[in-house]
Amino acid sequence: MSAPVVIVGTGLAGYNLAREFRKLDSETPLLLITADEGRSYSKPMLSTGFAKNKDADGLSMAEPGAMADQLNAEIRTHTRISGIDPGHKQLWIGEEAVPYRDLILAWGAEVIRVPVEGDADDGIFSINDLEDYARFRTAAAGKQRILLLGAGLIGCEFANDLSLGGYQVELVAPCEQVMPGLLHPAAAAAVQAGLEGLGARFHLGPVLASLNHNGDALEAHLSDGTLIECDLVLSAVGLRPRIELAAAAGLAVNRGVVVDRQLRTSHANIYALGDCAEVDGINLLYVMPLMTSARALAQTLAGTPTAVSYGPMPVTVKTPVCPLVVSPPPRGLQGEWSVEGSGADIKALCHDSSGALLGYALTGTAVQDKLALNKLLPALLA
Amino acid sequence: MKKWQCVVCGLIYDESQGWPDDGIAAGTLWQDVPEDWLCPDCGVGKLDFEMIEIG
Numbered sequence: 001m002s003a004p005v006v007i008v009g010t011g012l013a014g015y016n017l018a019r020e021f022r023k024l025d026s027e028t029p030l031l032l033i034t035a036d037e038g039r040s041y042s043k044p045m046l047s048t049g050f051a052k053n054k055d056a057d058g059l060s061m062a063e064p065g066a067m068a069d070q071l072n073a074e075i076r077t078h079t080r081i082s083g084i085d086p087g088h089k090q091l092w093i094g095e096e097a098v099p100y101r102d103l104i105l106a107w108g109a110e111v112i113r114v115p116v117e118g119d120a121d122d123g124i125f126s127i128n129d130l131e132d133y134a135r136f137r138t139a140a141a142g143k144q145r146i147l148l149l150g151a152g153l154i155g156c157e158f159a160n161d162l163s164l165g166g167y168q169v170e171l172v173a174p175c176e177q178v179m180p181g182l183l184h185p186a187a188a189a190a191v192q193a194g195l196e197g198l199g200a201r202f203h204l205g206p207v208l209a210s211l212n213h214n215g216d217a218l219e220a221h222l223s224d225g226t227l228i229e230c231d232l233v234l235s236a237v238g239l240r241p242r243i244e245l246a247a248a249a250g251l252a253v254n255r256g257v258v259v260d261r262q263l264r265t266s267h268a269n270i271y272a273l274g275d276c277a278e279v280d281g282i283n284l285l286y287v288m289p290l291m292t293s294a295r296a297l298a299q300t301l302a303g304t305p306t307a308v309s310y311g312p313m314p315v316t317v318k319t320p321v322c323p324l325v326v327s328p329p330p331r332g333l334q335g336e337w338s339v340e341g342s343g344a345d346i347k348a349l350c351h352d353s354s355g356a357l358l359g360y361a362l363t364g365t366a367v368q369d370k371l372a373l374n375k376l377l378p379a380l381l382a
Numbered sequence: 383m384k385k386w387q388c389v390v391c392g393l394i395y396d397e398s399q400g401w402p403d404d405g406i407a408a409g410t411l412w413q414d415v416p417e418d419w420l421c422p423d424c425g426v427g428k429l430d431f432e433m434i435e436i437g
Binding site: 016316 | 389390391392404405416418419422423424425426427429
């Protein structure tokens, strides 16, 4: 029997690549390997589950057995690969060697954890997959006060979702505004005001210095001297592409696993896509580039080498209290920002010196302009 | 009228309902939804929807 196409990871990248591949090739053996339970779910929905009152089972879209049938694939769950041997086109699961025709790394990114002093490390959670979500929901049941670390996109989405879910949210982040680096300050202020309207409290500037148990509660000391009592801490300070196994196998890595426009790593027959991949120098942790990559890579794997192109990639941030769509200017491009609107409805546009639109941040009712503006945006990878 | 589902997040576009929030009137056929319309829940494009039901 010929060696299978092997995909490591069954998140959105792994499963959607498999789905796209099967549209083009129904014959080639396909093996998916995942360290977790292998249920199909939509990661963006993990930050909407409290408002929708959906537990992990409610967010799960398919069991691995159903996915295996649908994809005509073998799926090995709770299985962690331990090494890659590119020279022999095989990977290792402990002592077991698994040959591959082509290997695709779709193993995502891992959460960054910042060290915190004190005795309550067990009170700090993060949510990076469906199993994390299940653990957090269990821990949060019956609790009321949640301290959120991080004011990035995910931190803000959870602040909105947990507030709607009835929790008192305090958010701590060492920055001057929410979503720094992604968002114009005027739009950031609109989103923050919206979240504050839901009852969330912001502590922008300090970091969590220490966390200790105090009876049933947790005592959080911030670096500015503030003391916050809470029941749980949810850390959302950022993600880092997983690169260790790729680096150990001698593949080129940088921020992510380095791949070219055909999503090929520095070694033939090994590809990467999704959160772990740095495509032509760009590592984007969003769904749209991932889906675009899955379609291109499926073509390549089915025998038609296809380069991926990214058009404009606006990001919809799920802060329904203050809707937000943002498209930051592409790297290396400088422009001037102009801001219209006020309060919750901000239209911040970035133009270059010739008047071409480079990026935008739209909040509130201004998000209605996104379709028209998207037509004017530059492509990220033309 | 048909229904289309986002393969990424499961959101359903029902032609009979349209998507008034984005200015898409009830009864708008999928083929007439603007090509650059994005999934309201997860932000992916029309290509990532598949037909789930013919009614």
